[in-house]
Amino acid sequence: MRKNWIIALTILIICLISIPAFGNAASPYERPDSNVVLFDDDTGIVLREEWVKFTIDENNWNSRVDVIYDIENEDRDDHHLDIMFIAPYFDYDTGEVYVDRFEAVVDGNEITEFEIKEEDDIPVNWNARYTMEIMDPVDDRMLERRLSDGGPASKGGKVEGIQFSIDIEKGQRKTLEISYKAEEGYYSFDDVVNDVYTHLYYLTPAEFWNGDPVVNLEIEFPNGGYEVHSSIDLDQVSDTIYSARLEGLPDEEWTFSYVDTTGLFYGTNRRSIHNVITWGIITATVLAGIYVRKRKKWKGNLVLLLILPELFLFRPGYGILYLVYFLFAPVTALVLFIILVMMALRQYNKRKRDRRL
Known part of the structure; x- marks a missing residue:
């Protein structure tokens, strides 16, 4: 008994x-004869260096993106500069940018006036260049379906622009910092055990700045239990950080996918x-x-x-x-x-x- x-x-x-992200900035202008918005490829503003950092949160949602531009006015006489930051679908209410979702700071001074530009107002002389192939980093295989939800791939590649202005005198050098919460795409079908998350960051708008900048890319995960696949080769510098330093802008956008390996016992x-x-x-x-x-x-x-x-x-x-x-x-x-x-x-x-x- x-x-x-x-x-x-x-x-x-x-x-x-x-029982148990996307984004990059350039300077837009409107062509007088057709009212078509273009990116100005002769601004006189040089982009010396760019830093892009993704900080992935513990729930794999609402990851933070921090972008820093080191810019210098070499030969532009007009000190007033309009900047449009190309971004993904932000899911904002029309006409309003939430302070806790997007921030811009120039030399420590916060910019408070923004204007959202819908996809039809994005400069016509720029087109994103990427192949949204969702890779499973654990098995190094291309996944067969589109994203389950989130990200530009599930919204037909929709992008938005956030436009604001800064003043930069001729010969002056400034630091522009942009921070926002990125919307992840995720793959959650029955052919994977753990969901695969993915990000896209638009690097190519920076081609419209003058100069050939150094580009620094970084991803920081909440712990060491992640696998990542990137379209740009990254070095693992610690258990939680992957990074790359590029001499010049790549020809295509930056995409990467990652998986939390918790529970993948085999x-x-x-x-x-x-x-x-x-x-x-x-x-x-x-x-x-x-x-x-x-x-x-x-x-x-x-x-x-x-x-x-x-x-x-x-x-x-x-x-x-x-x-x-x-x-x-x-x-x-x-x-x-x-x-x-x-x-x-x-x-x-x-x-x-x-x-x-």
Whole structure:
């Protein structure tokens, strides 16, 4: 009887444990004869160096992007400069930029007046250059479908411009800092175990500045459990930081994808392979339990109970997963309750018979 209670307690413990960006800036002007907005490729403003840093948050959402431009007015007589920052779909209310979503600072002075330019107002002499191939960094494979949601790929490549003005005297050098919260795209289909997130940053508008700038790229993750795939080669400088330093602007935009590897016990993000390995482990447990049970029945039963937590290594489709979490757990708890009641009744009847004797 004691062994039965040990088994029942083990089941209860197992059940309790088992249930569980985009953007770049240039100077726009409007052509008088057609009212077509163009980027000015002869501003007289030199871009010396650019820094772009993505800081990924713990939930993989609302990642922060910090951009720094080191600019100098070499030969522009007019000190007033209009700047348009090319950005993705920001999901702002029409005509308003939220302070907590976008910030611009020049030499420590915050810019407070912005104007949102819709896609039709983006300069016609600039076109984004990128191939939005979603790569799974864990298995180094191209994913077959489009993004599930978020990002320009799921919105038909929609971009916006945020326009503002700064003053920079001839011969003056200034630091322009831009910060915003980026909207990630993510891939969440049944062929992956963990979702794949992706970002796009528009580097090519900076071609309209004068000069050939140095470009610094950096991604910082919340911990060391991430894999990343980038269209531009990055060096891993620490457990959480990847970076690159480029002598000159690339010909295309910067895209990168990343995966949180938590729960990828087998080193793969392919759901099919993950599940095959899990079934193999479950099969081995069943065989081991049957073998041990022939020698010691209760020990064999304990080995077979390992199947319960192993089932939660299995990664079914989202519909089945919903049923597992919301139906399987209550059913298991009900079955356990019935077993415990039956065992208690059995013990009660046994004691009752013993008293009669």
